[in-house]
Amino acid sequence: MSSLSGKSDEEISQLLDEYGIKHGPILESTRNLYKKKLSEAMTKKAKPSSSNKTYYREEQEEVEYITYQPPQLSIYDGSGDVTRRSKVTGADFAHDIRRSKLTDYRDEDIGYNNEPIISPARSSYQSSSRPGPSVSTSMQRGQSSPETSKSGGVPGWLRVLVFLIIAVFLYYVYTCMEPAEEIPLKSIQ
Amino acid sequence: MSSTSQKHKDFVAEPMGEKTVMALAGIGEVLGKRLEEKGFDKAYVVLGQFLVLKKDEELFREWLKDTCGANTKQQGDCYSCLREWCDSFL
Numbered sequence: 001m002s003s004l005s006g007k008s009d010e011e012i013s014q015l016l017d018e019y020g021i022k023h024g025p026i027l028e029s030t031r032n033l034y035k036k037k038l039s040e041a042m043t044k045k046a047k048p049s050s051s052n053k054t055y056y057r058e059e060q061e062e063v064e065y066i067t068y069q070p071p072q073l074s075i076y077d078g079s080g081d082v083t084r085r086s087k088v089t090g091a092d093f094a095h096d097i098r099r100s101k102l103t104d105y106r107d108e109d110i111g112y113n114n115e116p117i118i119s120p121a122r123s124s125y126q127s128s129s130r131p132g133p134s135v136s137t138s139m140q141r142g143q144s145s146p147e148t149s150k151s152g153g154v155p156g157w158l159r160v161l162v163f164l165i166i167a168v169f170l171y172y173v174y175t176c177m178e179p180a181e182e183i184p185l186k187s188i189q
Numbered sequence: 190m191s192s193t194s195q196k197h198k199d200f201v202a203e204p205m206g207e208k209t210v211m212a213l214a215g216i217g218e219v220l221g222k223r224l225e226e227k228g229f230d231k232a233y234v235v236l237g238q239f240l241v242l243k244k245d246e247e248l249f250r251e252w253l254k255d256t257c258g259a260n261t262k263q264q265g266d267c268y269s270c271l272r273e274w275c276d277s278f279l
Binding site (some may be wrong): 023029 | 200238243245251252255
């Protein structure tokens with residue numbers, strides 16, 4: 001430990017800055033005060049720079065809890081359907097949490113645009129005529145179907161087929177809704 | 190909120206001029222004598238030290254304690270007296 005009495009005014013000023021001690025000019029009347037403060041600071045801390053390193057270490061202890069589920073299972077579970085919401089239990093909810101980026105599919109009523117790739121394909125196998133009642137069964141069967149499907153990516157022809165099925169389904173729903181729309185118009189007149 | 194003494198009110202009411210160091214709040218005869226021995230014979234010299242310490246409370250308190258042995262209350266009285274005077278006249 002070097003003695004503080006041998007330091008010049010500039011060195012004392014630098015040391016005070018290193019220890020983060022707010023100070024004024026080093027004069028005759030203030031030198032003793034600052035030397036005393038420096039000796040107190042030196043006994044408390046070994047070195048002013050070592051304390052910074054500990055902060056840096058704490059920053060490195062960040063743990064990321066982001067997990068990525070295999071696309072087949074989670075995407076299928078998350079396909080949007082009104083009736084399926086009520087049946088979504090804790091198992092499905094766990095999958096949804098992990099795929100936080102795709103939370104939109106929980107909110108959709110009719111739009112299947114978020115995940116048209118795989119999930120409707122599973123449900124489309126079972127839903128032939130009416131999409132309503134078959135959805136409940138599709139979810140049960142769908143959990144087994146991903147296991148039999150390909151472990152790799154989705155084939156291109158399958159995507160086109162799914163798109164066509166969705167388009168047909170939407171057209172069917174639209175045609176069914178037309179007579180219902182006319183009634184309110186008539187009532188206004 | 191501590192109330193200020195009459196000495197404090199008298200000091201901050203006007204420019205200090207050539208007042209002795211014992212006119213400062215918190216500085217009585219004993220402390221005043223010690224300060225005079227150290228060369229701080231007038232209130233404005235203590236003011237000078239207060240300003241050189243950048244009007245910092247902690248530094249000024251510590252300096253006052255080291256120089257004349259003022260206790261916590263005396264340190265606080267002197268500091269607030271000088272600070273208020275500076276607010277009005279500096």
